Amino acid sequence: MLTIGIVLLVQHTTGSFGAAGAVSAATGVAMALCAPQVGRLADRFGQRAVLIPGALAHATAVTALITLALSDAPLWALLLVAVPTGASVPQIGPMVRARWAHRLGGGPLLPTAAAFESVTDELTFVVGPVLATALCTGVHPAAGLVAEAVLTVVGGLVFAAQTRTAPPAHRDALAGRSGGSALAEPGVRVLIPVFLGIGAVFGGLQVSFTAFTEAIGQPAANGLLYGVFAGGNMLAGVACGVIAWRSEAHHRLPRAYTVLALVTVPLWFAAAGGSPVLLGAVGLLVGLATAPAMITGFTLVERLVPARSRTEAFTWLTGSVALGQALAATTAGQLTDGFGSTAGFTVPLAGTALAALAVVTLRRHLAPRPAQPAEARVVARGADHRVPVAVD
Known part of the structure; x- marks a missing residue:
């Protein structure tokens, strides 16, 4: 809701998709840069200690952004307040994934849990854009962002209250006694362009769907088109959770990503034809390919990164999605302003093609390292009691 709410509000007040994309991009870049630091703090001090002040700060920043936009503030002012808006986004998704990894370890249910988490994420991607678009077009241009801020605070506080499932704090995680950043793992560095490309799909489609529906005189169809894309993502997520995979994740990822890059090719052609039905069908295919x-x-994160750095690792990936989304949104906005309402659909193709090249070339780094005899896995058994156990 945040990204599309910004795009709709700023485009309404400035009349420019380029300005809307730039403000959205500033929010995404700030989130991408700050999310890993928030993740490291959550690993060290616990999720609750980071989440509560973050949710309150985010609501304050969104309120300031709405006020400036409705006051016809200059673009530089909107960009300035977009920074704390993005930097304060609560990292709920990485925290939830870290809880699943903590509860399930490396067991066979972890891929199913990851798929379930993706399905719930995609449910919000189905409901969120439709709800934000309906509120912005039917109630008030700022109503989508108001709802986003309220839901963030309420949901963040409710989630913070669930202390039983939270992983333990690793207070030595930043002190140098337990290793450095999650980026020290080469596999995480390979995954970053993978998630940048996925962000390019999200950001490119958000702006391009908006421009396309404006051009054909059906702005309310924007949320529906994005909802179809996200619905495909959700359906594929369900399938991924049901399937008992025989191949290893590091073998599946290059194949899945190649398919994603290929299905983004018809997006521009479908949009150029001017048919929202055809564009929705292609968007559905892109969604089906994104989730795997x-x-x-x-x-792969659970198998590449030790528990003490896991939340940070997840935030690097979700931050990469946000950064890719931001860069794609501003690029698609500039292309739309300069070359027409269909030009932005080339952005998902370019982003996924470059990422597919990176993951195919560097796929050897995605294989989990074989455990050394001294590298025993540590499993939490009660408060402050950890028992080393051998890795299978």
Whole structure:
């Protein structure tokens, strides 16, 4: 709701898709840069200690952004307040994934849990854009962002209250005694362009669907088109959770990502034809291909990164999605302003093609390292009591 709410509000007040994409991009870049630091703090001090002030700060920043936009503030002012808006986004998704990894370890249910988490994420991607678009077009241009801020605070506080499932704090995680950043793992560095490309799909489609529906005189169809894409993502997520995979995740990811890059090719052609039905069908295919790549990437984190850095690792990936989404949104906005309402659909293709090239070339780094005798896995058994156990 945040990204599309910004795009709709700023485009309404400025009349420019380029300005809307730039403000959305500033929000995404700030989130991408700050999310890993928030993840490291959550690993060290616990999720609750980071989540509560973050949710309140985010609501304050969104309120300031709405006020400036409705006051016809200059673009530089909107960009300035977009920074704390993005930096304060609560990292609920990485925290939830870290809880699943903590509860399930490396067991066979972890891929199913990752798929379930992706399905719930995609449910919000189905409902969120439709709800934000309906509120912005039917109630008030700022109503989508108001709802986003309220839901963030309420949901964040409710989630923070669930202390039983939270992983333990690793207070030595930043002190140098337990290793450095999650980026020290080469596999995480390979996954970053993977998730940048996925962000390019999200950001490119959000702006391009908006421009396309405006051009054909059906702005209310924007949320529906994005909802169809997200619905395909959700359906594929369900399938990924049901399937008992025989191949390893590091073998599946290059294949899944190649498929994703290929299905983005028809987007521009469908949009150029001017048919929302055809564009929705292609968007559905893109959604069906996005979930397997995303779920497989998240599944790999548990096998590549130790527990003490896991929340940080997940935030690097979700931050990469936000950064890719931001860059794609501003690029698609500039292309739309300069070359027409269909030009932005080339952005998902370019982003996924480059990412597919990276993951195919560097796929050897995605294989989990074989455990050394001294590298025993540590499993939490009660408060402050950890028992080393051998890795299978």
